[in-house]
Amino acid sequence: xxxxxxxxxxxxxxxxxxxxxxxxxxxxxxxxxxxxxxxxxxxxxxxxxxxxxxxxxxxxxxxxxxxxxxxxxxxxxxxxxxxxxxxxxxxxxxxxxxxxxxxxxxxxxxxxxxxxxxxxxxxxxxxxxxxxxxxxxxxxxxxxxxxxxxxxxxxxxxxxxxxxxxxxxxxxxxxxxxxxxxxxxxxxxxxxxxxxxxxxxxxxxxxxxxxxxxxxxxxxxxxxxxx
Ligand code: DX5
Ligand code: ZN
Numbered sequence: 001x002x003x004x005x006x007x008x009x010x011x012x013x014x015x016x017x018x019x020x021x022x023x024x025x026x027x028x029x030x031x032x033x034x035x036x037x038x039x040x041x042x043x044x045x046x047x048x049x050x051x052x053x054x055x056x057x058x059x060x061x062x063x064x065x066x067x068x069x070x071x072x073x074x075x076x077x078x079x080x081x082x083x084x085x086x087x088x089x090x091x092x093x094x095x096x097x098x099x100x101x102x103x104x105x106x107x108x109x110x111x112x113x114x115x116x117x118x119x120x121x122x123x124x125x126x127x128x129x130x131x132x133x134x135x136x137x138x139x140x141x142x143x144x145x146x147x148x149x150x151x152x153x154x155x156x157x158x159x160x161x162x163x164x165x166x167x168x169x170x171x172x173x174x175x176x177x178x179x180x181x182x183x184x185x186x187x188x189x190x191x192x193x194x195x196x197x198x199x200x201x202x203x204x205x206x207x208x209x210x211x212x213x214x215x216x217x218x219x220x221x222x223x224x225x226x227x
Pocket of ligand 2: 067
């Protein structure tokens with residue numbers, strides 16, 4: 001298993017300086033850039049859409065990991081692909097035709113992800129596993145940064161890992177990830193850790209570097225201990 005990737009969520013960045021913030025977390029050691037798109041309908045908050053993501057592309061060459069918390073998602077998939085996202089993740093709960101959404105994402109030449117809210121069982125993914133590149137397990141209810149981690153996700157990671165077997169599917173965790181919660185997640189089999197408030201606290205690049213390193217060390221320390 002490769003090392004755990006850290007994906008800072010720019011939801012916790014300074015929105016007045018978004019391009020600089022993306023460049024700063026890139027230099028500070030981010031593996032991916034996590035982009036939280038919210039519509040005020042599927043989740044009770046509104047953030048940004050394709051034009052903002054397109055503008056941010058110039059600030060970092062790292063993987064743009066787009067988390068769509070919008071319903072419907074299908075009419076907008078092409079715009080997010082054109083904006084430069086490498087992964088597009090839709091919510092299982094956001095529409096009735098998950099199989100179709102996943103096919104549409106891959107047909108755009110983009111990697112396809114599904115996100116599950118904390119209350120949604122992983123068995124709902126059983127028949128789409130071969131259409132998936134990423135499973136994003138929410139460890140908070142989507143909509144806001146800085147919420148408390150929901151511990152039942154750790155067992156869910158284990159179940160998802162067993163379910164995907166040897167398929168090339170990444171398991172990503174989103175919500176309440178900190179150096180305290182990262183070890184159990186890594187040990188259970190998470191590959192990508194999203195962190196918003198735990199990365200952007202401090203408000204400048206040196207703090208971001210320390211924050212990212214602290215999460216990474218906590219996760220990798222747990223993996224070494226388990227090996
Ligand atoms: C929540 C978003 C998360 C959020 C995580 O709906 O999907 O990506 O930014 O924030 P923290 O890390 O602060 O819990
Ligand atoms: Zn997210």
